[in-house]
Amino acid sequence: MPLSNRKSKIASLLLLAALALLALAPLFFTDGTEGKTREAVVTVDGKIIRRVPLARERDEIFTVSTPYGENRIAVSGGSIRVEGADCPAKICAKSGAISQIGEVIACLPHKLLIEIKEIK
Ligand SMILES: [Zn+2]
Incomplete structure (x- = not known):
């Protein structure tokens, strides 16, 4: 596999990981009034x-x-x-x-x- 291809594969994996984190973000940063007293x-x-x-x-x-x-x-x-x-x-x-x-x-x-x- 040419090096450039591998690099772009890693890049897209990183992108996927970042997207997954973004999708999970609301679990850590609850907005709105739910968590507030x-x-x-x-x-x-x-x-x-x-x-x-x-x-x-x-x-x-x-x-x-x-x-x-x-x-x-x-x-x-x-x-x-x-x-x-x-x-x-x-x-x-x-x-x-x-x-x-x-x-x-x-x-x-x-x-x-x-x-x-x-x-x-
Ligand atoms: Zn009244």
Whole structure:
């Protein structure tokens, strides 16, 4: 086998190895929010009422009473949602569950905000 051919074979093997490493890279460098510790920060009128760590095994239901009305909030499986509220449109309850950093549920009539943040 001519030397040049062998060289290019080695080069292509190296390339394959590099590609394989790239394919495996997501296993070592998890991006997104999966590996991060998150908490839900509940505010009313801009004041923090409660911080709830969103661990997967945590299940909790609590009620937030605001001067404007009440929201029943449910935490389960690493996500949080408004389960019930006495606001007129119930947009907060209809928003469903949130779990990713930066996601927000707002109940405008109650000036209530739930925001997912990373715990640092
Ligand atoms: Zn609401």
